[in-house]
Amino acid sequence: MTRTVIGVDLGGTNLRTALLAPEGEVLDRRKGATHVSDGWEKVVGRLIEEIGHQRANATRRGFAVAAVGVGAPGVIQGDRGIVVKSPNFPDWNNLPLKKLLEEALSLPVMIENDANAAALGEQWRGAGQNIKSMILLTLGTGVGGGIVLDSKIWHGADGMAGELGHMTIVPEGRLCSCGNVGCLEAYASARGIVQSYREALEPSVRRSSQGVGPITSEYVYEAARSGSEIALQVMRDMGRMLGIGIANLINIFNPERIVIGGGVKDAWPLFIESARQEIMRRAFEVPAKRTEIVPSLLGDDAGMVGAAAVAYQHLESGSRSGSSDA
C-alpha cells in the first residue's frame, strides 16, 4: 500500500490540506476557512477534522497515511512541536500543536514555520528542484523568507532564522511593520509598493483629491502595464531595493538559486531587470552569475507540499536511525 502523508497549510484565512505521494505528487487537496476568531480550541478541532477528511479520502483510494506535516505562521519550535507565538493567531501562546494533533490522530505530526515549509516545498517539487541550497523570498503583504542549505531548512537557535524581509537596506529609511526602519519589507512588499506609488503620486493626488480610489499593489502593476511612467518607476525602484537585498544574500550564502514567491511575483517583468542590474552591481561576480533568480512554481501548494516534505524527512530519518541502531 502506498505510504502517503498529509500536508497542511494553516493560514490566518484558509486551512489547506493535501494528500501527497512519496515523490511529492499532490493526490488530492482540500481548502476550508480557518476562522481564527473562534479561538484556538475550535481551530485545532477544525484542523483535526480536515485532516480526518483527507485521511478517509486516502483510505477510500487505497492509500495508507504515514504522517502529517503542518506549516503554521509564527515562531515554531519544530523539535518540540510548539507554536510559541503567531501574529495571525493571537491566542496561540506556546500551544503544543504536535501533541494535540498526535493524540487526536494517532499519527506522527511535524510542525514547521509556514515560510520555511514553502521554501522546502519549492526545493522539493517546485522552483528549487535538483539543487541543494536555495533561498525563498516571499513578496506578499510583507516579505518572508526561508533558507534551505544542504536540502534542509536552516532554523537558527530559536527557530527564528530567515527573517529576510527585515534586513536593513536603508539605515534611516521607511518605517517598517516590525517597528524598525529601512527594512527590505518596507520597499519590496505589496504594502511598500503601494506606499511608493502614493508618495510618487502625492502632488497629483493633492491636485485632484477625489481622483484616486483605494490603491492596491495590483492597481500599481496595472498602471505600469498601461504605460504609467510613475508606476513603471515605482516598480523599477522596488526592483532596485529587492536587488540590494538579493545581492546581500548572494554575498552571504553563495546559494545555487533564489526563488521569488508571493503575490508581488505576478509583477515579475516590471521589477526583475532593475533587480538583476543591482545584483550584478553589488554581488561578487562568480556567485552573482551562478545564482539563478527564478519565480516560485507551486503557488498556494508550496506550504502544503513543504509541510509534507518535513513529514517525509522525519519518516526517513526515523527509518535511517532505526536501521543504524540495528
Place this chain on the structure above:
Amino acid sequence: MTRTVIGVDLGGTNLRTALLAPEGEVLDRRKGATHVSDGWEKVVGRLIEEIGHQRANATRRGFAVAAVGVGAPGVIQGDRGIVVKSPNFPDWNNLPLKKLLEEALSLPVMIENDANAAALGEQWRGAGQNIKSMILLTLGTGVGGGIVLDSKIWHGADGMAGELGHMTIVPEGRLCSCGNVGCLEAYASARGIVQSYREALEPSVRRSSQGVGPITSEYVYEAARSGSEIALQVMRDMGRMLGIGIANLINIFNPERIVIGGGVKDAWPLFIESARQEIMRRAFEVPAKRTEIVPSLLGDDAGMVGAAAVAYQHLESGSRSGSSDA
C-alpha cells in the same frame, strides 16, 4: 602514539605552522616569511619545508602526524583542494595545492579559505566553544567573515559564501575596495575608520595642513582614548554601522554567537555600546537577546587552529565512513 595534525596559516606576509593535539592544544608553533613575490613554486616549496620542520619536531617529541590543514586566502575549492584565485597571490590561478602538498608530504592535506578556517578555529577552541552556530566577523584592513552552522563551515556553491564585509548597508554610500558602494567594510574596517576620521577632521586638517601625520586606525583609537570627541564619535558611528550589519546577520541566521576578530577588535570598548544599541533597535527581540556578541580569543592562532580542525574533521569523517562501510 598521539595522533597530531599540522595546521598552516598561509598569509600574504607570514607563513605560520602549528602542531596540534586532537583536542586542539597547540603543542608548537613556527612563523616564517611568505615572500609572495618569489612566485608560487618557491612559496609552495617553503610551505613544504615549514611543514617538514614541524613534522620533524613532532617526531622528536614522539608524536605521529596524521594530516595537514592549510588555511589560504582567496577562493578555495576545498573538495578538490584548489586555490582558484587569491588577491594576495596574484600568480596562483587554479593551483592544485592539495595535490602538490600531498605528493611532497605523503600525508592527507585539506585546504580551506583562511577566514573560514579562523571561524572554525574560534568555534573549536576559542570564543565559539560549546556552541554549534557562530558567525565570525574579522575587522581588519578589510572585513572578512566565516559562517559556522551545525559546527561546519558553510561554503556556498562556489566556496565563496561568507563575504559578510560586502553586505550593502548604505545603498549609495562610500566606495568600497571591492568596487561596490556602501559595503559594511567601507565603514567598519580599519581603513573605513581612518577614512571617517579624515572626513570628520577635514576642516581642521585644512586649517593646519602640516599638523596631522599619516593617520592609522591605532592613531584614531588612541585619540579616542585620550578623549578626542571627534575620534570618539567616529568610533561610535563605526559601531552603529557594525550594529546594522550584525542585526542583519541575526535576523537572517538567528545564530548562537557572533565573534568579532581582527585588529579593530582592540578598540572594543570604543564601538561595542553603539553597536549593541543598533542591534537591539533593528534585530528581532528574541534572537537579538539570545545572540552573544563576543571578541575572538585565538588571535593569530585562529587560522592555524581552524586549519587543523578541518584536517581533524576530515580524519574523523574518513574513519566514520570507513567503519560504516565495514
